[in-house]
Amino acid sequence: IALVACQEKKVKENIQFPSTDLAVENIIPKPFKTIATNSAFGLDERTAIFTSQNSNGFPEVGQFLSEKIKEKINISIPVNASISETVERIIYINQSDSLDLTTKESYQLYITKDSVIINSKTAEGAFRGIQTLRQIIPETSNDTLTDHKMWLIPTGKIWDHPNYVYRGAMLDVARHFFSVKDVKKYLDVLAYYKINILHLHLSDDQGWRIEIKSLPKLTEVGGKTEVGGGEGGFYTQDDYKELVNYAAQRHITIVPEIDMPGHTNAASVSYPFLNGNGKQVKPYTGTRVGFSTFDARKDTIYAFLDDVIREISDITPGPYFHIGGDESHVTKKKDYILFVDKVEKIVQKYGKKMIGWDEIVQADIDTTTIAQHWSNQSNALTAVRKGSKVILSPAKKAYLDMQYDTLSKFGLHWAAYIPVDTAYQWSPGKYLKGIQSKDILGIEAPLWSETISNIEELEYLAFPRIIGYAELGWTTEENRDWEDYKVRLGNQTPYLEMMDVKYYPSPKIDWK
Ligand code: TNX
16 A cells, blocks of 8 residues: 555656666675666665564564664664655565465565565565665765765565575583673674574583573572683573574574583582582583583483473573583493483473484484584484484584684684685585485584684674575575675675674685
8 A cells, every 4th residue: 555655656756877786786695586677776765664564573674674774874764654745765565475485584575766575474584585675775875866865776676585494603602601792793793694593502511601590500600600710601581581582583593502411510510419420520611522421310310401491491482492412422322312312302391392413313313303413424314314304513614613724813723724715615405425405404603612702702703704604504506606705795894894893804805
């Protein structure tokens, strides 16, 4: 209705727009299909946003777009306000059941001189679509076409959908703690590149980072340490809910991880009955792995874990619960198997799907359980043979804590040095022999935090590589090309600078 009303008013002035090319815009991830029509939509203060109003979440997507336009070019665009005399062009965010929209994240973006239309089945799809739109709004206005400022958006059509449903980043807040504010900043930028999962590694040998109300010592004791002897920290359940909500507004799902039965020193320091390595437990602030374990044969362990998993699941709307399961070097194999099988039942009892690092496939895992591949190829194959899906996080390609090269200020290099081109130039669907795209839920880039302790250091390792992983998760292999990507990446500078992201200025990229 708004669209018709607007078109009936018809723009009086017939502006001659300069020629544009939607197909060469710096969009990341690269959309599935683009057709350029070489004119422009003049975004200005006479533009209004309208959204479907009877469907969940669409008005909020419109509001989000309006806020981001304000932040980028400082104009105020009304959302679902009544059509006024001054409105000449509209952006319409429309719920559609068109069969061309094949997934809930699919969207179509139709840009003409008079209107921008985003069609999607769900608010999630609309949200992905407005990220594309944000990316093609220029930083600078054209001040000569009319008597007021106009930001020229190239016209054309984009049809887009993700290649993988799970496009994740992981942040280790256990080795070093990162504040709610830091995580929100990370979420803002992840959302811009259509990442839809943030996995939080909430516990490890060096710290326990989430309040469990029935087990207060976990944070009173286990929350107070971190690598290097700093003060640690933890999220109260309210902090965690705040993060979950902030992520949900960006259509990002939080995946909580409690790492076990290894990587549990901080929990055992808090409640010594948990310890199964036969030694006296004391706080640990080094960076070794593989020395701690829960005592898998004690029933009290499972009562403890029932409390932990229930409390976290209760405040986690997303479908997943990650149980870690990596590097349990001092857990006997039969205890490890017993443990994973029991914990899987608890996770399922609280309505979640279990994810674990690839070692969990040694247990009798359910087909709904997901294995996260990080180093061992045969574990990934076993997962698929058992009917499970796999998340790809190969350390050699996708670990954000690996150094770029020998000059890198932070990071490790036990798996590889990962320069920006190496990070981008691999194909998830072909990476592991015997594992096909249909077995792959998606990819995730983990950022372990042994060597980083603040947001600048986080950003140095994460950016720009995470932007490439966003494209590897979303864009089909046929649409990916390093030479093309590297130009688009170099053109992210205005956005990254506006967001104050302290990215690593890789010499392989021509930064604009
Ligand atoms: C291995 S990857 C680990 C982590 C370390 C990381 C450092 C994995 C499942 N476990 O505990 O932080 O290497 O790169």
